[in-house]
Amino acid sequence: MTLLLAEAGRIQGGWNYVWTAYGLTWGALALYAWSLWLRRPRKEP
Amino acid sequence: MTHALFTVVGLVVVGGGLYLLVRGPASLRAGVAVLGLVLLISGAWYGLSVAPPDREMGNVQRIMYVHVPAQWMALMAVTLNFFCSVAYLFRPGWAKDALAEASAEVGLFFGAVGLVLGSIWGKPTWGVYWSWDPRLTSEAILLVAYAGYLALRRFIDDAERRAVWSAVVGIIIAVDIPIIWFSVRWWRSLHQMQSSPSTVDPDMVRALRWNAFAFLALWLVFLSSRYLIARARTQREVAPPPLAAEVAT
């Protein structure tokens, strides 16, 4: 148990922040990709 | 010596990749996008499970695997915008103008993501979401500046004027980058707060590199797509008006 605590570093836990960060990153990438898709140039008829 | 070589190779790869993605079919861009997605997911898996927690920062360190690549992508985009702006003023061309617009928007996107991630990282590390850290503060200023650049582009209807004036503004902003950096550092010099990982485990480096490549693939797709959007718009704007079906006498 102490080994686990020692391993985790001085800042305990923090997984909430990590998941928020990753979720935000993926969400932002998806949204931007979607905005590029919506704005894609259409061929003139 | 190896640093210079690495930079040159990197430039060739990025430049060549961009060229291919712009000239190639949409399926190529889709393919690279899928590649990027695969790298992103596997990179996230690696960074979240295989890489160890940092001795000081613990698991919060894992945010660096997305924060740092995002910042790198923003920096690359902004540099590209500067070179396009300068090149445009020397020899105007719609391709340079379109690339300038694309790189500004892509740079703004990755910069905003990087800034937010830095702020999220800061909360458990420094205790606050915003500590006026010189790097993040400078970045915030630059993001506003590039938002202004994009606003300028939106508010000019004449394509040639838009190209010239954006190039001028792009150069002005880029020149301000070192000035902003130094002034903010002096402004904050009373209170230095830098935090880097105290351990550099090879798995950490691997996780960072993996995610960096993922971001690079997506950067290339975003940039080439946005370039094509900008290019199509200027082509529409400067196209000769369609001939009237009936000629008025």
Added chain:
Amino acid sequence: MSAGRPPNLLGATWVLVRKDLLLEWRTRARANALVFFSLATLLLFSFALGPDTTILRRAAGGTLWLAILLASVLALGESFRVEQENAALDGLRLAPADARALFLAKSLANALLLMLLGTVILPVLAALAGVTLVQGPGPMAVVLVLGALAIAGPGTLYAAIASQARARDVLLPLLLFPLLIPALVAAAKATSLVFEGDPMLQFRSWLGLLAGFDLVYWSLGFVLFPRVLED
């Protein structure tokens, strides 16, 4: 254009500066309005931050430059509006040398206006915030000059661009403010040191930053302005 005579940069600049200043003098209403706007801004800041004079005193340096900066947006926006409305810019779209003279002239005229503004509101700020020029009027004058140049140089360039774009009233501050942050920081800090004394001799560094900023942006504006005006 007139043939023969080669363009004399300084001469052309001087002529244009005189024209602008004469225009300003004849329509003093604009300068007056700017002064009253700055004074109103000072009052706003005092009400927003006060009434504790400790805070006002600490914030005096920044308050001064914020008041000048906000007024400058109006001043700069106006400096091209006259030409814009009378389509005088078309007549002014000249050879690069003359465009450069125009840049120097307009920037100088704007800088002078801002220096005047700063000089006028300084005593009012001193009274409101309870500060004095501990370092004396000399250093204060230097800060005013360098700061005014910092705003006027890039501000004139951006005003020329914004005056011909849509949403120009928003575009000018949007473009100018992020750019000017280093100058604002330097001017505000330097002014605070004039008000409070400079035990650690930092005044020189901030002046250096301001002077460097001025040099870079006046050079850049000088080079780029003809491209902004060309058709």
